Amino acid sequence: MERIRNHMYAPERQQEILRLAQESGRVDVLSLAEEFQVTAETVRRDLKALDRAGLLRRVHGGAIPAGRLGFEPDLAERDTVAADEKDRIAATALGELPVDGNVIIDAGTTTARLAASLPLDSALTVVTHALPVAARLADHPGIALHLVGGRVRHRTRAAVDAWALSAYAEINADVVLLATNGFSAEGGLTTPDLAEAAVKRAMISAARRVVLLADSGKFGQEHFARFGDLSHVDLLITDTGLSPEDALAIESRGTEVVRA
Amino acid sequence: MERIRNHMYAPERQQEILRLAQESGRVDVLSLAEEFQVTAETVRRDLKALDRAGLLRRVHGGAIPAGRLGFEPDLAERDTVAADEKDRIAATALGELPVDGNVIIDAGTTTARLAASLPLDSALTVVTHALPVAARLADHPGIALHLVGGRVRHRTRAAVDAWALSAYAEINADVVLLATNGFSAEGGLTTPDLAEAAVKRAMISAARRVVLLADSGKFGQEHFARFGDLSHVDLLITDTGLSPEDALAIESRGTEVVRA
């Protein structure tokens, strides 16, 4: 880690604290004071300001990122699984976006990363039912964001059910960036939740081109709810963990495969 | 002061300051004054101009290139205005929530703070079109969150337009926690944006009881779009900055007033 400067402006320090918090899931007052060479009081003031701005949540001894509280290790944990692969997949998927069109973005850690890394000069219309994706794009100046409503599932922070289904039924998008929990040639595309599966089906129907983002760890997995087949997918972006043979097998069925 | 060989005009100097800031990520007043052989006051004027133009973000002691700070200045900044009053208003509003019913929560810094301070043992059904509110409630274990979709306005991070209107038209809630940019006996309830005003009207229609959360700084203000009258409001929660006379005048028209 880079050694700290002898002096940082308060907003810089707060920004860095926020980054650390989101990265590690938790920060504590004393470590931050040591890290930035300021007193604990100053750190507390920073945390208070960030808390007031709604970006962090203050807890005894430190703070945790707003959104996730202690009782949901899922999201924080999953976000570190195959992180490199997901970053490469997200970067590759950026190239599949139209320069000036409509994109539907599914819920998922990979798609959330992609949303966060959209270049500032992008000019897209984005539709999503995923809160983490929406939160990252809401202040992106070039993007027209349309939020799909519905009942919000705690686990994935994505909207499902009637409102979501009817919203997707109303639109036609150039491309959908889809995520899945499992995929295979025989098992198709599967996810643990029926309601989410229904939304994914609606997304597929609403887009002319279907791009699936899935790291190789998902290959061969089958979950409870099936929402489609690989034949519905125009392009699969995965990582090199998928063997060339498996990739070929998939491509022989008409789905283009990119191993990032 | 003796003439310096390379005298610069103000626009040139500002251009150079901007370049330096973008190059090194930060500039400070004193160094710039030294660098350009002018007084710190002049540098401050330059930074002020650049800040107003949106090219730089002014901080205590210097400036940072715009965009380098991830979080929206709007949100962080506005949130410090009348922060104490808003905290008290939010705390008071907590007492107005049903123990086990349906609540609509409007967009706004006060309502966002209320959402963040909902006790963990709450068991409510919450409907909102505000991303900041949704983000705070998405992982609250006791709350069933329903997201209202629509086009997302950058400034407020709230959904508006057709999807939002039709969603609110479908529901009946026990109470709506409403926010506003301006309120007065004659001017009614006003906000700068027509689309947001339409959503607010829909929210009012969808709830049996209307609770307005507004700090006293909003009193007497009138903005472009009017979305209702104080007569639509069952309860106004504000702070002690509202004079008792004004409070009485409002109460005489049938709206209960609480000055937190």
Added chain:
DNA sequence: CGTCCTTTGACCGAATCTGTTTACATTCCA
């Protein structure tokens, strides 16, 4: 040449930031 106007410097009270101190709440252990 005089006048207007912009830019800059200088001054001073107000505001901000940070550190220090003190008081207080909570947890944990003897």
Added chain:
DNA sequence: TGGAATGTAAACAGATTCGGTCAAAGGACG
């Protein structure tokens, strides 16, 4: 139960910085 240990909150102090006003300097222009 008492009392460290830890973390928090509030009040104060010192230093720095900010913002507004006023006046001087230097061009632009009739």
